[in-house]
Amino acid sequence: MRHFLRGGTGPEGCDPLFQGKNSRQSRTLALRVAVAAAGLLLLADLAAPPRAEAQTGEKPPAATDANGAKTGNGAKPSNGTKTGNGTNGAKPAPAPAAPPAPAAAAPAPSGPVDVAFGAYQAGNYLTAYKEAMKRVEAGTDPAAMTLLGELYARGYGIPYDPAKARQWYERAAKAGSANAMFALGMMNLTGQGKTVDETAAQKWFEQSAKAGNPAAAYNLGLIYLQGRGVTQDFTKAATYFKQGADGGVADAQYALSVLLNAGNGVPVDKAAAIKYLTAAAEQDHVTAEVELAIATFNGNGVPKDEAAGAALFRKAALAGNAIAQNRYARVLSVGRGAPQNKVA
Known part of the structure; x- marks a missing residue:
């Protein structure tokens, strides 16, 4: 959607290092909202710990969408775009969306020490299953x-079984779990264990959001x-993005900005746009870092600080963002905001 493919980086008259009218880079800069077409953010209820093969010795089967493409569990979505907390690529997308990989962690349950959840996070899946x-x-x-649903949905420690995962999620959702509602939304959206049902996915997301789930x-x-x-509605989109942004979701913060x-x-x-852009950048959202770097370097909406802008370019560049790499190279070539280094 072209509304999110912004061709410019600020008003004319700003620093020619990044803003010149003859700069093809400036004219063609198009930063994605969070990801590219044909999917949605996958913030799993429980993140997969590093030892994904603990206690089983076998890799769990990856879930697949309706087209047979892997989703979640650290896999790439069917459109082949990289996703996650910010974007590292420079290619524009026709519309935002898509599940990031790997899935992000949900906060640990509050209250007394949760042995089951702790075992899951440590990769001790059989123990997690037994305790749950x-x-x-x-x-x-x-x-x-919800934890049992997660174990079955991922095939960690126990056989992969999306039907049983759905049963456990539905029981948890009936008992009021916002995370389980969200998981059911994702299962319907991706067609895990059944055909894709976007209407059902939307309803589960609505219930989950109403219960306070920012993802x-x-x-x-x-x-x-x-x-x-649904009928395209930017006002509703903004309302939901704000809920997600205020709940700490970096992609929502960037989208709202x-x-x-x-x-x-x-x-x-x-002012609010800069506020949310900064919040996303502080969570290492790479695309937000690039935009904030440009604004900071040029003093567009924030106090001009070339050194701080250059530092943000460097951070995003090291994360693999091609636009940031190009901009930081230009910074080094002229020695603006960082010591001149034409070799680097």
């Missing part, structure tokens, strides 16, 4: 039910931004 079953057998425990709110924002199964800056679905608010 104990809690379920002892009474209604939506967190334990679900971000997904709903993308659904309305794209008009995916873009809408605020352009006045899509919300009144133009440059």
Whole structure:
């Protein structure tokens, strides 16, 4: 969607190092909201710890979408775009969306020490399964039910079984688990264990967002931004992005900053746009870092600070962002904001 493919980097008259009218890089710069077309953010209820093969000796099977493409569990979505906390590529996308890989972690359950969750995070999946079953057998425990759904959905420590995963998620959702509602939304969206059902996915995301899940709110924002199964509505998209942004989702913070800056679905608010852009950059959202670097270097909406802008370019460049690499190379070549180094 072209509303999110911004060709410019600021008003004319800004520093020619990055803003010249004859600069092809400036004219063609198009930063993605978070990811590229045909998917949504996958923030799993429980992140896969580093030892994904612990206690089993076998890699769990990856879930697949309706087209047979791997989703979640650290896999690339079917469109082949890299996703995650920010984007590292420079190629524009026709519309935002897509599940990032790997999945991001949800906060650990509050209250007493959670043995089941701790075992999962340590990669001790059989122990996690046994402890979660104990809690379920002892009474209604939506967190334990969600954990069981996660284990079956990923095939960690136990056989991969999306049907059983769905059953556990549904029990947990009925008991009020926002994370389980979100997981059901993702299963319906990706067609894990059944055919894709975007209408059902939207309903689960709505329930999850209403229950306070910021990742679900971000997904709903993308659904309305794209008009995916619903009438395209930038105002609703902005509302859901704000819920996700205020809940700490970096992709939502970046998406909302873009809408605020352009006045899509919300009144133009440059100060708020910078606020959310900064929040996303502080969470290492690479695309946000690049935009904030440009604004900071040029003093566009923030105090001009070439050194700080150069530092942000360097950080994003080291993360693999091609635009940042190009801009930082130019910084070094002229010695603006960083010592001149034409060799580097």
